[in-house]
Amino acid sequence: MESSWLRALVVLALVVVAGAIFTRKLLLVYRLIRLGAGPVPLAPPGERLRDLVAQVLGHRKVLRRPLAGVLHLFIFWGFLVLLTTIIQAMGEAFSPGWTLPVIGQPPLLAALQDLFIALVLIGVGMALWMRLVSRPRRLEGQDRRGAYLILGFIGGIMITLLLSRAGQIVLESPAWAPGAALSGFVAGAIAGAPRAVVRGVFEVAWWGHLLIILIFLTWIPEGKHLHLITLVPNILLKKARPRGALAPIDIEQAEHLGISSIEHSTWKDMLDAFACMECGRCVEVCPANATGKELDPRRLHTDLRTHLTRVGSARLAGGEAADAPALVGGVFSEAFLWQCLTCGACVEECPAANDHIDKIVGMRRHLVMEEARVPDTMGDALRSLEARGHPFRGAGLSRTAWTAGVEVKTLADGGRAEWLLWVGCASALNERNHGSLRALVRVLQRAGVEAAILGDEEACTGDPARRMGNEYLFQQLAQQNIETLNRYGVRKILTACPHCYNTFKNEYPQFGGQYEVWHHTQLLARLVEERRLAPSEAVPLTVTFHDPCYLGRHNGEYDAPRRVLAAIPGVRTVEMAQCRERGFCCGAGGGLYWVEDRVGQRINHVRTDHATATGAQVVATACPFCMLMLEDGVAAREAKIRPMDVAELLGRSLAGGSAERSGG
Amino acid sequence: MDIIVCLKQVVDPELPARDFAIDPATRRQVREGRPLVLSTYDENALEVALQMKDHQGAKVTALTIAPQATVGDTVRLALAMGADEAVVIDDPRSPELSGPARARMLAAVIRKIGRYDLVLTGCESADLVERLIAPLLAEELGAACVTFVARIDAADGPLVVRRQADEGYHVVEARLPAVLSVTSDEANRPRLPKVKDIVTAKRKPVQIWTPGDLGSMADDGGVEVRDVAIPQRTGKCEFLTGDPAQQAEALALRLRELKLL
Numbered sequence: 001m002e003s004s005w006l007r008a009l010v011v012l013a014l015v016v017v018a019g020a021i022f023t024r025k026l027l028l029v030y031r032l033i034r035l036g037a038g039p040v041p042l043a044p045p046g047e048r049l050r051d052l053v054a055q056v057l058g059h060r061k062v063l064r065r066p067l068a069g070v071l072h073l074f075i076f077w078g079f080l081v082l083l084t085t086i087i088q089a090m091g092e093a094f095s096p097g098w099t100l101p102v103i104g105q106p107p108l109l110a111a112l113q114d115l116f117i118a119l120v121l122i123g124v125g126m127a128l129w130m131r132l133v134s135r136p137r138r139l140e141g142q143d144r145r146g147a148y149l150i151l152g153f154i155g156g157i158m159i160t161l162l163l164s165r166a167g168q169i170v171l172e173s174p175a176w177a178p179g180a181a182l183s184g185f186v187a188g189a190i191a192g193a194p195r196a197v198v199r200g201v202f203e204v205a206w207w208g209h210l211l212i213i214l215i216f217l218t219w220i221p222e223g224k225h226l227h228l229i230t231l232v233p234n235i236l237l238k239k240a241r242p243r244g245a246l247a248p249i250d251i252e253q254a255e256h257l258g259i260s261s262i263e264h265s266t267w268k269d270m271l272d273a274f275a276c277m278e279c280g281r282c283v284e285v286c287p288a289n290a291t292g293k294e295l296d297p298r299r300l301h302t303d304l305r306t307h308l309t310r311v312g313s314a315r316l317a318g319g320e321a322a323d324a325p326a327l328v329g330g331v332f333s334e335a336f337l338w339q340c341l342t343c344g345a346c347v348e349e350c351p352a353a354n355d356h357i358d359k360i361v362g363m364r365r366h367l368v369m370e371e372a373r374v375p376d377t378m379g380d381a382l383r384s385l386e387a388r389g390h391p392f393r394g395a396g397l398s399r400t401a402w403t404a405g406v407e408v409k410t411l412a413d414g415g416r417a418e419w420l421l422w423v424g425c426a427s428a429l430n431e432r433n434h435g436s437l438r439a440l441v442r443v444l445q446r447a448g449v450e451a452a453i454l455g456d457e458e459a460c461t462g463d464p465a466r467r468m469g470n471e472y473l474f475q476q477l478a479q480q481n482i483e484t485l486n487r488y489g490v491r492k493i494l495t496a497c498p499h500c501y502n503t504f505k506n507e508y509p510q511f512g513g514q515y516e517v518w519h520h521t522q523l524l525a526r527l528v529e530e531r532r533l534a535p536s537e538a539v540p541l542t543v544t545f546h547d548p549c550y551l552g553r554h555n556g557e558y559d560a561p562r563r564v565l566a567a568i569p570g571v572r573t574v575e576m577a578q579c580r581e582r583g584f585c586c587g588a589g590g591g592l593y594w595v596e597d598r599v600g601q602r603i604n605h606v607r608t609d610h611a612t613a614t615g616a617q618v619v620a621t622a623c624p625f626c627m628l629m630l631e632d633g634v635a636a637r638e639a640k641i642r643p644m645d646v647a648e649l650l651g652r653s654l655a656g657g658s659a660e661r662s663g664g
Numbered sequence: 665m666d667i668i669v670c671l672k673q674v675v676d677p678e679l680p681a682r683d684f685a686i687d688p689a690t691r692r693q694v695r696e697g698r699p700l701v702l703s704t705y706d707e708n709a710l711e712v713a714l715q716m717k718d719h720q721g722a723k724v725t726a727l728t729i730a731p732q733a734t735v736g737d738t739v740r741l742a743l744a745m746g747a748d749e750a751v752v753i754d755d756p757r758s759p760e761l762s763g764p765a766r767a768r769m770l771a772a773v774i775r776k777i778g779r780y781d782l783v784l785t786g787c788e789s790a791d792l793v794e795r796l797i798a799p800l801l802a803e804e805l806g807a808a809c810v811t812f813v814a815r816i817d818a819a820d821g822p823l824v825v826r827r828q829a830d831e832g833y834h835v836v837e838a839r840l841p842a843v844l845s846v847t848s849d850e851a852n853r854p855r856l857p858k859v860k861d862i863v864t865a866k867r868k869p870v871q872i873w874t875p876g877d878l879g880s881m882a883d884d885g886g887v888e889v890r891d892v893a894i895p896q897r898t899g900k901c902e903f904l905t906g907d908p909a910q911q912a913e914a915l916a917l918r919l920r921e922l923k924l925l
Contacts, residue, residue, distance in 0.1 A: 369859040398680040
């Protein structure tokens with residue numbers, strides 16, 4: 001290949017200029033992120049590395065969407081493999097005929113490079129297909145111009161690379177040529193042209209290739225393609241907190257309660273905003289968005305990024321962005337913030353490992369604790385929590401009303417047992433769930449498991465308060481409960497409520513409450529597998545299982561309830577399209593049980609439709625909130641399907657009348 | 665403007681029926697071990713006072729008669745919501761006071777406080793529902809009185825209030841000082857306290873007086889509760905005999921007899 005000092009100088013100048021622009025823009029991003037608060041405790045390094053391998057190299061979450069996943073895998077691995085061609089081109093600019101040491105000459109690398117040129121081109125084609133033809137809903141609302149620009153850049157880089165390689169094969173017959181099948185094919189097509197034309201094609205392609213790469217480089221820090229740089233640190237800087245746990249605030253010491261301005265966010269929140277690639281997977285799985293509400297989990301990150309860039313840049317320059325809207329109430333409306341169920345579907349789906357819930361609850365904390373602005377009915381629930389220790393206004397039931405007909409010991413009456421059965425307000429104070437509780441107690445008694453309750457000494461774990469943003473009230477309730485539990489020396493807690501389960505397991509340790517916590521389906525599965533329970537009576541029903549978010553996504557327990565169902569003779573199980581990791585919230589999470597769902601379709605009605613569509617006779621669940629929402633949905637839709645707790649179904653299959661007599 | 669809001673502490677009206685009991689000695693509801701809350705409409709009265717404070721500035725004093733040992737949460741909530749100070753009459757007998765006696769005692773406290781333009785109270789208490797306090801208090805104080813006030817329309821000039829009426833409302837002008845009894849309205853839904861206000865409420869002044877500080881009360885109000893009872897509800901189960909057809913016929917006849925069919 002012909003070269004000269006001039007070529008080397010021009011390349012050097014272009015690289016320096018592009019590199020400088022890129023660095024300057026990236027530095028701004030870095031400084032913006034540093035405006036965030038810290039410290040953020042990080043997960044153990046091993047876990048973070050494992051995530052990096054699985055999510056970045058393995059594309060685990062990306063591949064959940066087969067078309068988008070495969071095309072991205074092609075482009076991503078193509079980027080890694082073809083980095084070698086960029087290094088090669090740079091080397092050639094300064095030293096004609098230069099190749100990568102060791103691997104540069106043999107045809108193997110060239111074969112690999114050609115393979116990935118082809119795969120990347122196929123990937124770009126698939127991406128165009130998706131944007132122009134198949135058009136999934138999640139891509140609406142994406143920065144369309146940016147998306148086409150990126151695909152144009154990538155396609156341009158591939159085509160110019162291919163042409164320059166073909167030209168090089170014709171002009172120089174390099175040692176690697178036999179490996180480069182695709183380039184060789186193109187070379188064959190242009191080989192017949194006059195040598196000057198081939199030289200021209202080569203030069204245009206070579207310079208074009210370099211220019212597109214450098215222009216792309218300068219543009220990366222501005223668009224969604226920044227994830228190329230931010231995603232790896234975002235995964236490597238994973239928070240230490242378990243999925244289901246929110247971060248505590250030191251109420252006495254804190255200068256602000258919650259997030260009302262960018263500097264109240266942590267640097268991790270900011271890094272999240274810059275890691276979002278606008279893929280819209282979060283939008284697609286969000287039950288609030290799917291039912292026509294304003295909440296848009298992608299906007300949470302893209303709008304935060306825009307706001308942060310605007311306000312943060314002004315602040316870094318020593319001023320204020322005068323006409324910037326307020327973060328809470330402006331960038332994000334109160335309705336937007338109050339529509340989140342904290343179901344975690346978006347968090348589960350996000351390939352960038354972003355956390356949406358932290359930000360939404362952070363802003364709710366500001367609204368509730370600093371502004372005392374909360375939807376009226378949620379306010380009633382909070383007042384009730386404060387005055388009565390439970391959020392169900394007008395419940396009119398005592399905490400032990402459900403025990404009629406079963407024998408349960410109370411710790412205050414000197415009852416001692418291996419397990420504390422933590423009943424939970426949603427079960428104790430809503431008659432529909434009394435049958436589930438009694439079924440559970442009877443099943444436990446059949447297996448010889450001893451469990452006692454706290455009765456009137458139980459108070460709400462504080463889960464609804466915390467998710468509504470009232471951290472102050474949550475901490476009061478947590479401390480009060482931990483005191484009660486420790487007074488009785490409780491070590492093992494069994495609960496039928498996934499919200500209580502999550503709070504005990506993931507959140508009470510923040511306040512010194514360490515217990516062994518089991519969800520009832522986990523214990524029931526264990527008892528069945530240890531043959532301490534022998535379900536023998538056939539229960540000839542088709543059952544579909546609705547995953548409670550705080551059991552499934554927040555705690556990774558998808559199998560225990562299914563194992564119990566599988567052990568019941570006669571039960572045939574069918575799955576809803578949206579199950580397990582993709583489970584669709586019943587509509588009660590995040591404190592939204594206490595808000596009437598008035599915008600768009602009702603979430604619990606839609607979920608009832610999902611269950612009905614399976615043709616099942618029973619929709620089983622393992623959460624008292626899901627139960628109430630499904631019962632309501634079934635009544636509203638006049639559906640034939642019947643909601644039942646897993647314990648109720650198991651009870652029916654135990655010989656000798658463990659089951660409660662009930663209609664239907 | 666100086667506003668005094670009279671707040672009554674009552675046993676949670678949402679108490680499960682099982683926990684409702686009457687002490688035969690005092691003929692009053694048993695309070696021990698039951699959650700105590702602000703009487704429902706008193707919270708609306710407090711909200712109306714706080715809105716006046718927000719809009720045109722006012723000093724809001726929360727006033728309650730209650731045994732000091734149990735009064736903490738109620739007074740703290742009022743202060744956290746925004747009352748400027750609190751006066752507590754520490755009277756262990758207070759849960760047994762009838763409306764007239766209570767009104768007389770409140771009047772004595774208000775006279776002792778001295779400065780007031782408006783006295784607000786809930787239109788009825790959640791436990792006794794006598795609806796006596798506002799009128800009797802106005803009588804004692806020689807103040808104007810408006811009952812069932814939903815909201816205050818104007819207070820910068822003459823006091824104009826909206827009074828709830830059947831299927832509508834009255835607009836009433838009142839001279840000051842005035843005693844208003846407040847009903848619930850979408851405009852006076854009690855606010856939630858901000859957390860920083862809950863924290864600062866602990867530093868707000870609370871004056872604790874005893875009935876002895878008020879001088880002698882003339883009498884006990886002239887009314888005494890003689891007897892109280894919890895209504896008993898009984899169920900009766902009737903079995904219909906015969907074959908299914910006879911049972912169905914008997915059932916239909918019984919239902920018609922009970923005018924359910």
